[in-house]
Amino acid sequence: MRIATYNVNGVNGRLPVLLRWLEEARPEIVCLQELKAPDEKFPAAALEALDYQASWHGQKSWNGVAILSRVGSIHVTRRGLPDDPDPSQSRYLEAAVNGLLIGALYLPNGNPRPGPKFAYKLAWFERLAAHAADLLATGLPIVLAGDFNVMPTDRDVYRPERWQEDALFAPEVRAAFAALTAQGWTDAVRHCHPDATIYTFWDYLRNAFGRDAGLRIDHLLLSRDLAGKLIGAGVDRHVRGWEKTSDHAPVWIDLAE
DNA sequence: ATGTCGGTGTCTCACCGA
Numbered sequence: 001m002r003i004a005t006y007n008v009n010g011v012n013g014r015l016p017v018l019l020r021w022l023e024e025a026r027p028e029i030v031c032l033q034e035l036k037a038p039d040e041k042f043p044a045a046a047l048e049a050l051d052y053q054a055s056w057h058g059q060k061s062w063n064g065v066a067i068l069s070r071v072g073s074i075h076v077t078r079r080g081l082p083d084d085p086d087p088s089q090s091r092y093l094e095a096a097v098n099g100l101l102i103g104a105l106y107l108p109n110g111n112p113r114p115g116p117k118f119a120y121k122l123a124w125f126e127r128l129a130a131h132a133a134d135l136l137a138t139g140l141p142i143v144l145a146g147d148f149n150v151m152p153t154d155r156d157v158y159r160p161e162r163w164q165e166d167a168l169f170a171p172e173v174r175a176a177f178a179a180l181t182a183q184g185w186t187d188a189v190r191h192c193h194p195d196a197t198i199y200t201f202w203d204y205l206r207n208a209f210g211r212d213a214g215l216r217i218d219h220l221l222l223s224r225d226l227a228g229k230l231i232g233a234g235v236d237r238h239v240r241g242w243e244k245t246s247d248h249a250p251v252w253i254d255l256a257e
Numbered sequence: 258a259t260g261t262c263g264g265t266g267t268c269t270c271a272c273c274g275a
Binding site: 009010012013014034036037060061062109111117149203204205206207244246247 | 259260261262263264265273274275
């Protein structure tokens with residue numbers, strides 16, 4: 001079974017690209033981020049036409065996350081993290097799908113650092129970690145997937161020395177990511193490709209994709225039992241080269257049935 | 258500092274956030 005995560009950067013503006021990729025890749029379960037659409041403008045009918053059911057947590061203009069499934073119904077267990085002091089930002093959606101618990105997330109960008117946005121990012125990360133610990137304690141098979149807005153290590157950045165002060169790579173956020181995975185989560189893509197240079201995002205500016213000046217910020221984290229079923233992972237990076245495409249590429253894992 | 262996107266309102270340009 002294939003599970004993917006894709007920051008679409010506007011689900012309606014990128015709809016032709018999203019549909020083209022879904023038809024080509026046919027993942028069983030998909031987490032989407034940056035819908036940039038209110039709930040009433042989510043393109044459910046176009047996805048249904050490709051046999052994908054969907055649940056979504058939208059917001060006007062910004063953020064927004066969704067879960068798609070072509071392997072049975074989506075039972076939403078949570079919209080937003082527990083104890084969220086700012087529920088106006090739609091960044092977390094959790095659902096039971098086909099025997100798995102899926103947490104779809106869009107972690108705050110956090111720039112500029114320092115500042116209130118960076119403080120919000122760290123606070124959001126702390127609430128995610130607290131909830132993730134509770135999830136692990138259930139013993140369920142769980143996937144946390146999305147745009148974490150964190151490059152975990154130097155090898156996840158085309159030029160790490162240039163990103164030391166950025167909110168996506170600052171010591172505090174790398175430490176937060178490391179502390180999260182230390183709970184017992186497996187970074188699926190890195191686990192499958194320990195030494196490879198793998199990126200999931202290339203800025204629109206300065207021909208970043210053409211220069212392969214990328215970042216690895218989209219991740220799928222697996223609970224312990226699921227990590228044992230991991231048989232493959234990768235990035236559909238050719239999608240980043242399509243017309244009217246997102247600045248992110250889809251990221252996927254394959255799990256043994 | 259620069260550059261490029263989608264979404265939105267101030268609405269066919271100018272902004273915000275990324």
